[in-house]
Every structure is written in C-alpha cells, then in structure tokens.
Amino acid sequence: MRIAFMGTRGVPASYSGFETFVEQIGPLLVSRGHEVFVYNRTTHVQLRERKYKGMNIIPLPTIPTKHLDTIVHTFLSMIHGAFMRYDIVYICGVGSAMFSFIPRLYGSKVVHNPDGADWQRKKWGGFAKWFLHISERLSTLFPNTVIADSRAVQKYYMTYYGKETTMIPYGANVFDPEGDTSLEKFGLERRKYILFVGRLVPENNAHVLIKAFLGLSTDLKLVIVGDNPYDRQYVESLHDMAKGSSRVVFTGFVFGEGYHQLSFNAYIFVLAAEVGGTHPVLLEAMSFGNCIIVNKTEANMEVIGDIGVTFDGGKGADDLKEKMAYLLSHPEEVEAFRSKARKRVKELYSWDMVAEDYIRLFHSLVGI
Numbered sequence: 335m336r337i338a339f340m341g342t343r344g345v346p347a348s349y350s351g352f353e354t355f356v357e358q359i360g361p362l363l364v365s366r367g368h369e370v371f372v373y374n375r376t377t378h379v380q381l382r383e384r385k386y387k388g389m390n391i392i393p394l395p396t397i398p399t400k401h402l403d404t405i406v407h408t409f410l411s412m413i414h415g416a417f418m419r420y421d422i423v424y425i426c427g428v429g430s431a432m433f434s435f436i437p438r439l440y441g442s443k444v445v446h447n448p449d450g451a452d453w454q455r456k457k458w459g460g461f462a463k464w465f466l467h468i469s470e471r472l473s474t475l476f477p478n479t480v481i482a483d484s485r486a487v488q489k490y491y492m493t494y495y496g497k498e499t500t501m502i503p504y505g506a507n508v509f510d511p512e513g514d515t516s517l518e519k520f521g522l523e524r525r526k527y528i529l530f531v532g533r534l535v536p537e538n539n540a541h542v543l544i545k546a547f548l549g550l551s552t553d554l555k556l557v558i559v560g561d562n563p564y565d566r567q568y569v570e571s572l573h574d575m576a577k578g579s580s581r582v583v584f585t586g587f588v589f590g591e592g593y594h595q596l597s598f599n600a601y602i603f604v605l606a607a608e609v610g611g612t613h614p615v616l617l618e619a620m621s622f623g624n625c626i627i628v629n630k631t632e633a634n635m636e637v638i639g640d641i642g643v644t645f646d647g648g649k650g651a652d653d654l655k656e657k658m659a660y661l662l663s664h665p666e667e668v669e670a671f672r673s674k675a676r677k678r679v680k681e682l683y684s685w686d687m688v689a690e691d692y693i694r695l696f697h698s699l700v701g702i
Contacts, residue, residue: 335696336369336419338442340411341404341426344374344393345386348589350533351614352426352449355504357387362689364388371418373411375403400564404429412436421700428466431473438476443699446477448487449611471495478699484611486633500695503637504614505685506621508676516592517599520557520583527555527583528658529600529624531593531615532607534562534569539606539629539647544575544582546655552662554601557583559593598622601668602661605634606654608647612637617683620675625668627657637683641674 339356347353360370370389374381377398384391394414396407408430415423415437423437428448437444448470473480474497482488482499491497517524528547532538540558547556562569576582588596597603603624605616611633619626626642628634635644643661645654661668 335421335700335702336371337363337422337424337696338371338373338411338415338418338420339424339426340373340415341408341430342372344379344381345372345389345391346379346381346589348379348587351504352447354614354618356426358505358507358685359689359692360389361387362685363693366689366693368693371420373407373414375407377403405433409433409436415442416440422696425477428469428473431469431476434473434476438478443479443696444477445479445481445695445699446473447481447483448473449483479695482611484633484636486631486636487611489632502688502691502695503612503683504617505683505688506614506617506679507685508621508679511591511594511598511622513591514595514599516588516595519592520585520596522555522557522583522596522599524599525601526553527557527600528602528604529557529559529596529619530604530606531559531597531619532605532613534558534560534572535565536568537607537609539608540572541575542647542651542654543604543606544572546651546658547582548576548579549651549655550659550662554662555581555583557585557596557600559585559588559596561586594622597624600624602627602658604654604658605629606647607631607634617679620683621679623672623676625661625671626675627654627661638675639678641671641678643671 342352342356345357347357356372363370372389372391374391374393375396376393377396381391394407394410396403404427412433420442423442424445425434426447434444434446474495480499482501483503488499488501491499530540530543534540597619603619603626605613605628608629616637626638628638628642628644629647630644643657645657
C-alpha cells in the first residue's frame with residue numbers, strides 16, 4: 335500500500351506526540367513492505383534528505399503562525415496528494431478535519447486521528463475553540479475511519495456524536511539508553527530529579543507541578559522538558575514562578591538520545607495534563623521504567639492501570655504535592671512501580687502490536 339501521513343510537523347520528531355507516532359509507526363510499515371510518505375513543514379523540520387528511516391519525505395511550505403500553521407500545510411499536502419495515488423491518507427489533528435473530504439475525491443481512503451477534544455485546550459481563544467469544535471463534528475462525517483487512541487476517546491465520540499471509532503493506542507519501545515551526557519549537561523544526577531515532559535501550554539499544567547514541587551522539602555530537582563514557541567507569555571510565567579529556586583531546571587525541547595537519558599534516570603515522572611487521550615510521552619515514561627504520577631483523567635487512568643499514582647487535578651497543587659511527598663518517603667514503592675510499568679508497556683502498548691493493528695485496518699479499508 336501507499337500510505338501518506340499529513341497534519342504533523344514532520345520527521346524527525348521535534349515537537350509533539352503526533353510526530354513521535356509517525357516516526358515510530360512509519361518505519362514499521364516500511365519494514366512490512368508498504369510505501370510511506372510523510373509531509374514535512376519546511377519551517378519546522380530542516381531535513382534535506384528525501385528519505386528518512388525508509389520513509390519518503392515531501393517538504394512543503396506553510397504559514398508558521400499559531401492558527402494557520404497546521405491548516406495551511408495540511409491543505410497543501412492534500413492537494414499534492416491528488417497526484418500521488420495514495421491508498422491511505424492518514425490525517426493527524428482535529429483542525430484538519432474540514433479538508434478530510436479532499437483525498438476521498440481522488441480515491442484515497444481517509445483515516446483521521448483527532449487526538450481527543452482539542453477544543454477544550456486552554457491555549458485557544460473563543461473563535462479557535464468554536465472552529466475546533468466544528469472540526470470535531472466534521473471528523474465524524476468526512477473520513478472513512480476515525481481513530482480513538484484510548485477507550486475514553488472512543489466513549490467520548492459515541493456519547494456526543496453516536497460515532498463508531500477504531501481504537502488503536504500509541505506505543506512505546508522498552509530499552510535501556512546508554513550514557514549520561516544529557517544529565518551532565520543540565521547538572522543532574524541519576525534518580526535525583528522529578529521529570530515533566532511536554533509542550534508548555536496551560537492544559538498540561540506545568541504551573542501546577544512547579545507550585546506543588548516548590549512546596550516540598552526535598553533535595554531533588556524538578557526538570558521541565560519542553561517549550562512553546564507560540565505562547566512565550568505562559569513560558570515566561572513558569573520561569574517567574576521558579577525564580578529564586580535553583581532546584582527547577584528548564585531544558586527546552588530535548589529529543590532523541592538526550593530525552594531518553596533524562597526519562598530513564600528520573601526518580602518520578604509526572605504527567606499533569608488534563609486534556610487528551612493516550613499521551614505518547616506517558617507510554618515512553620512507562621517504557622523507561624519510571625514511577626508515574628498522572629492527573630486523574632479517564633484516559634490517563636486507562637493507560638496506567640494499577641502501575642502508578644494519580645492526583646486530583648481539581649484540587650490542584652495541594653493534592654499533587656501530597657502524592658509526590660508520599661513517593662519521596664517510600665522509595666520501595668517507587669521501585670515496585672518501575673518494573674510494573676515496563677511490564678504493562680510490553681503487554682499492551684508495543685509499537686509492533688500497534689503496527690499490526692494499523693495494517694489490519696488499512697487492509698480492510700482498501701479491500702485486501
């Protein structure tokens with residue numbers, strides 16, 4: 335099959351979960367004999383080669399603003415796709431749903447992954463929320479199949495739209511990274527820090543984590559991995575919160591080997607996000623054997639099962655501080671959670687399993 339991925343910033347992954355998903359699933363599809371095409375945004379990914387891990391790279395321009403970036407690039411990608419005879423067009427992101435009928439006009443089957451209720455994210459203003467809400471409804475009409483990355487998202491689409499979806503989660507690879515150069519770079523020691531990884535947007539609640547951490551009596555550091563090029567005001571507010579404390583370390587975006595080292599050597603990993611389905615970064619943290627604390631959302635609880643700790647996001651920093659304090663004083667429980675986390679990823683969330691699920695879905699759509 336000829337399979338195209340549209341709607342992401344492209345590969346190599348350098349921004350969010352969608353890019354990580356494409357970088358992981360694409361080569362697995364290639365290894366099984368399929369042709370994979372990834373549309374890169376030239377303003378985000380400076381990759382001169384037209385091949386990456388066996389995938390065909392198609393660079394196209396965009397308008398790199400918060401509201402137009404994804405929509406413009408995805409529209410251009412779909413127009414380009416009219417000349418490529420794709421069997422499957424896989425669209426990432428709910429905002430692109432309004433264009434998802436275009437590939438169907440030239441005979442491609444359309445698979446759409448909206449990634450949860452994006453309109454609920456705090457980063458969007460009134461018009462953007464309205465547009466994304468409308469796009470969410472359109473995602474139930476135009477694509478051949480809608481992907482739910484968790485049972486919680488699947489339940490959401492059935493409850494509000496009566497829409498049957500195909501549940502395929504994200505995956506993760508279990509391995510032990512080598513080296514500690516990233517730890518040295520940021521002045522860190524193994525098991526001597528609490529880790530946050532994610533885009534610095536309000537709904538990911540880094541501000542809640544920083545407030546909770548600063549209330550702890552501990553020698554551990556808090557490492558904030560991530561950034562946000564679109565909302566510098568929020569990022570600066572996080573830095574202001576941490577002023578006067580040498581224990582809070584902001585690394586900016588870190589990918590590849592450096593990110594693997596940071597995740598593998600943490601004492602606790604905290605996912606404070608309140609919106610979204612299955613977070614790839616959570617699965618990766620589990621695959622590296624982390625003790626996990628998550629915001630008590632339905633999707634987060636579905637992913638961790640009984641291998642981690644939850645806090646009540648409605649209670650804010652106080653409850654999170656209490657849960658972190660408990661794990662700091664119970665290292666034996668932290669160690670027990672580590673092995674359970676890796677086992678759960680191997681059993682339920684391996685990328686090979688995810689790839690096979692997608693191949694079965696694609697075959698059914700094209701009638702193979």
